[in-house]
Amino acid sequence: MECDALVAFEPENLFYMTGFWGEAIGILDKSGATIIAPELEVGRAKEESVNCRVVKSERGKGSISTLIDTIKGRKICTDTSNHDVIQSLKKSLPRVRPSTEPFYQARQVKDQGEIDVLKKCSSILDEMYELCVDEIRIGMSEMELQTILMAYAMERGAFATGYRSTLQPLIIAGGPNSALPHAQVTERRFQDGDMVVVDLTLRHKGYVSDATRTFGLGRISSEAKKVYDIVKKSQEAGLDRVRPGVSCKAVDDTCRKVITKKGYGKYFIHSTGHGIGLEVHELPNLGPSSKAILSKNMAITVEPGIYLPKKFGVRIEDSLIVGTRPDVMHKFTKELIVI
Numbered sequence: 001m002e003c004d005a006l007v008a009f010e011p012e013n014l015f016y017m018t019g020f021w022g023e024a025i026g027i028l029d030k031s032g033a034t035i036i037a038p039e040l041e042v043g044r045a046k047e048e049s050v051n052c053r054v055v056k057s058e059r060g061k062g063s064i065s066t067l068i069d070t071i072k073g074r075k076i077c078t079d080t081s082n083h084d085v086i087q088s089l090k091k092s093l094p095r096v097r098p099s100t101e102p103f104y105q106a107r108q109v110k111d112q113g114e115i116d117v118l119k120k121c122s123s124i125l126d127e128m129y130e131l132c133v134d135e136i137r138i139g140m141s142e143m144e145l146q147t148i149l150m151a152y153a154m155e156r157g158a159f160a161t162g163y164r165s166t167l168q169p170l171i172i173a174g175g176p177n178s179a180l181p182h183a184q185v186t187e188r189r190f191q192d193g194d195m196v197v198v199d200l201t202l203r204h205k206g207y208v209s210d211a212t213r214t215f216g217l218g219r220i221s222s223e224a225k226k227v228y229d230i231v232k233k234s235q236e237a238g239l240d241r242v243r244p245g246v247s248c249k250a251v252d253d254t255c256r257k258v259i260t261k262k263g264y265g266k267y268f269i270h271s272t273g274h275g276i277g278l279e280v281h282e283l284p285n286l287g288p289s290s291k292a293i294l295s296k297n298m299a300i301t302v303e304p305g306i307y308l309p310k311k312f313g314v315r316i317e318d319s320l321i322v323g324t325r326p327d328v329m330h331k332f333t334k335e336l337i338v339i
Contacts, residue, residue, distance in 0.1 A: 003095065005029040005071055006102055007078040009085070012278040013103045015206055019050040023059075025067055029074070036066050061088075068092045079103050104283050108275060109297045114207060115321055118276070118299055121204035122319055122329035124158045125211045128200055129332040136339050138192055138218060142172040142185045149200070158202040163280045171199035171212075178214070178313040181270055181305060192218035195228075195312040201280055208276050210301050211330045212317035216338035227264065227306050228314050228336045234258040234304040235316045235334070238272055242302065242326040248273075248290040255304040256288070264306045273301040276319055298322040 008014045008026035014035075015021040017028050024037035024045060033052045037045045038059040045054045057066035064085060075095035080086065089096045110118070128149050135148055150169055153159070160169035166182065173183035174190045178197040190196060199212040214231075216224060238255040252272040259268045271287030276299050284292035286300060294300070303317030316334055321327040 001077050001097060003077040003097055004074040005076045007076050009080040013079050016107055016278060018052045020045045020048045021206060025063055027071060036063055064088050077102055107277050108283050109295055110299050117205045117207045118209055119329050121158060121207060121209035124153060124156050125200045125209055126330055126332040128152060129213050132198055133337060136196060136215060139189050141187050141189045142174060143187050146170050146172050146185050153202055158204045161201055161203050161208055161280050173197045176310050179307045179309050179311060181307060190217055193220055195224050195314060197313055197315055206278055208280050209319050210276050211319060212303055212315045214314045216336060220338060224312055230259055230262045230264060231304055231306055231314045231316050232334055235302055238302040239326050242322055244294055244296045244322055246294050248284050248286040248292045251286050252288055259304060259306060267306045267308055268304060269307060273303050275300050294322050296323055
């Protein structure tokens with residue numbers, strides 16, 4: 001990209017670059033990594049970063065001045081989209097290129113250490129689904145179930161992702177709420193005949209695992225059972241299609257074809273999946289317009305769904321590592337469990 005250094009403002013990219021997650025700026029060039037941090041973060045930055053030089057700065061505008069002094073004369077690529085920051089840098093540096101591409105491209109393929117953390121996070125989610133089977137009951141509210149699940153998760157080192165598009169850490173949606181793919185958790189109480197979508201997206205040691213299971217409660221309808229079976233077959237077909245060298249669009253097409261043939265195509269209203277890692281949604285995107293190609297050791301989700309407005313929804317999702325055979329990280333059953 002005709003740049004001498006990468007400059008990271010976003011905490012995910014800073015962490016990937018240095019091993020430190022906090023209020024700081026990261027610089028990466030041929031000589032190694034440098035962290036520019038305010039005094040309140042310096043101690044932790046020195047303890048948690050790996051092979052980094054730590055430079056103390058003032059907070060706010062003071063950190064930009066320190067950054068400019070540190071990289072004087074160099075051409076940089078940075079992940080910030082803050083207009084004021086970019087303009088300040090452009091006044092003093094020969095080239096400032098705002099682009100997230102180097103960061104996201106590097107983060108797509110996971111090393112073994114990252115895979116190990118993702119698998120541990122996935123195992124915690126599996127335990128939480130076992131807890132769902134024990135705890136879900138008619139009369140319990142979505143909010144009550146979320147409280148039980150989050151307490152369990154945090155005791156085991158898994159925490160909310162802080163995903164900005166939702167006010168809640170999880171998606172727990174019963175009955176008509178389950179027809180909303182990104183439903184907010186409410187005080188609604190589970191009723192006999194509900195389909196209950198439980199989407200667990202949590203962070204462990206920086207990395208995010210993402211899975212969804214749909215449970216039946218009491219006397220569920222024959223249509224609900226039928227829709228569940230279609231989604232399950234769609235997800236199985238999608239997982240079978242995942243291989244290095246296969247296009248993300250092909251995986252989406254495979255899942256969508258199963259659902260469309262059964263007459264529910266217009267009710268599959270989102271992409272089949274996405275990359276996971278330090279963020280909930282990373283590259284690649286597994287959707288109808290995706291041009292990305294799968295590579296070995298990418299971490300992705302496969303999550304087809306059918307959503308019947310004001311009635312119910314069904315989604316089944318796994319996180320997996322791309323390989324000659326997909327390494328599905330969730331072991332909890334995908335057979336329909338009716339509680």
